[in-house]
Amino acid sequence: MKSLRKSSYEHCLQNVGTPNLYKDIFPYSEVPKVNFNQIQVPMDLPENIWITDTTFRDGQQSMPPYAAEQIIRIFDYLHKLDNNSGIIRQTEFFLYTEKDRKAAQVCMERGYKFPEVTSWIRANKEDFKLVKEMGIKETGMLMSCSDYHIFKKLNKTRQQAMDMYLSIVEEALNNGIHPRCHLEDITRADFYGFVVPFVNKLMELSKQSNIPIKIRACDTLGLGVPYSGASLPRSVQGLIHGLRTNCGVPSEMIEWHGHNDFYAVVSNSSTAWLYGASSINTSLLGIGERTGNCPLEAMIFEYAQLKGSTGNMNLHVITELAQYFKKEMNYNIPERTPFVGSQFNVTRAGIHADGILKDEEIYNIFDTDKILDRPVVVAVNQYSGLAGIAAWINTYYRLKDDEKVDKKDPRVGEIREWVEEQYKEGRTTIIGNNELELMVEKYMPEILKKSETKAS
Structure with missing residues (x-):
């Protein structure tokens, strides 16, 4: 890193009698102002930060x-x-x-x-x-x-x-x-x-x-x-x-x-x-x-x-x-807070879920599973469709490669019919993971067994 030479001009303390409150910038009764002098200073990222x-x-x-x-x-x-x-x-x-x-x-x-x-x-x-x-x-x-x-x-x-x-x-x-x-x-x-x-x-x-x-x-x-x-x-x-x-x-x-x-x-x-x-x-x-x-x-x-x-x-x-x-501290982290919020890598949009089903890199910022131990998650609601449900199954159970469920799987269609029925009856909230687990247990019990085997 190059060193910057100290200015030869020595600034003396200005022991003013009245405070300089920059009222043109901070009028208090208004939002603060940003002034520009157009002076450009060089960027110089230190070698060690x-x-x-x-x-x-x-x-x-x-x-x-x-x-x-x-x-x-x-x-x-x-x-x-x-x-x-x-x-x-x-x-x-x-x-x-x-x-x-x-x-x-x-x-x-x-x-x-x-x-x-x-x-x-x-x-x-x-x-x-x-x-x-x-x-x-x-x-x-x-x-x-x-x-x-x-x-x-x-x-x-x-x-x-x-x-x-x-x-x-x-x-x-x-x-x-x-x-x-x-x-x-x-x-x-x-x-x-x-x-x-x-x-x-x-x-x-x-x-x-x-x-x-x-x-x-x-x-x-x-x-x-x-x-x-x-x-x-x-x-x-x-x-x-x-x-x-x-x-x-x-x-x-x-x-x-x-x-x-x-x-x-x-x-x-x-x-x-x-x-x-x-x-x-x-x-x-x-x-x-x-x-x-x-x-x-x-x-x-x-x-x-x-x-x-x-x-x-x-x-x-x-x-x-x-x-x-x-x-342990009962601290409420806003759910959409980057990296730490419960929803930071959750998608609800059907078209996004379809992209994640094809390749999660399309709609995930990086491999959140590898880097943060937070696998990408797809939330299921009335707009999820077949792609959203298949994506939820694959991400929730961390299915890889040949293990993944395709959206064309007829069992995915049966789960979708159940989801659609929920909203026809007036539901307004997303489908909970525990509810979807029951559907997977009913229609795809082998996935549940694979998940339990991995956990053990």
Whole structure:
């Protein structure tokens, strides 16, 4: 990967008296605007990219708190999913309760290389004591960087906010702990008036201490846009490129953290990768504040498409995790959610079922059976026809090659007649798998026997 030379122009902190709230872009009484300056920045996907996880931090704060044993079990699942590939590199923990500290300690004692246990604290020295007591090597620290937060939430000036943030970073460095600076609300921040001079100070501290300092760019309200030529502060391309060229932050020290308020969390995260950030912060199933974080499972498939493989990751664990959240944690996954929803690879349309009957590649995104342990499924309703019923039998019982049932099989016709009769009598719901099993048992008992033999 080619290195980008830091700009020779040094940006100074603009310690303004009144906040810059970008009211032309964020009028509040209207939907936010996207402005364009037509500046094109170069795409530069780093050689090494990876995923980090915030399931136990941002994910946990948006739903009933996880029990300690649930945290530990999910952590084990993350390790199993990563399978020592290093693609899921870190996960972060709250340390505010005895339960969370105990869970983090147990996870650290597992001794896994991936994911590494890190923590999250507010930018104050009292929180920092928790990190030191736990012996955690890296911690994230909240550092709000927009004037919305600096002036309205913290009631400080930009200079006061910067000084406070720098002091807590210095405290971490003095104790040999690696700081990860979470630049909250960066997509509404004055990039050249606050972010760049602040990050430049952080890079100076990093150089002086010889300890890496990570920069997490936080799209707190999901306002980032991936469009080429978009203006700051909303441009994901511009933010990542600017951190690298104006501040000299290496790609491996840049992490993107997005939210899904405008349905753009995955495209924004991929854009951050493509324009120079090595790390994308995610949560399992996208669980997080308001509309959620970037789904970890989504970025695994983005990684696969950008890099051509997922190494030795065990992607079947994605399905196991979805089942765990549903059964053990009573979490409702919307049924059409890609990769994890109960209906993500289910087809109801008769013409699609006919295509799947001929070759499932026609209407399935990839071999979901092989990759996710989720065979393609055909739902049966009044529109399914012979093809739909035959396709259901073949997919449900995982029949291969010569075992497959043809739609011209007269027994398929008998099942179709039964289905049609159901809807003539006023039925409005799809035919359940258990009902179709009974029909197969009645008309095709040999298929049931083959299925039982395979299972045993």
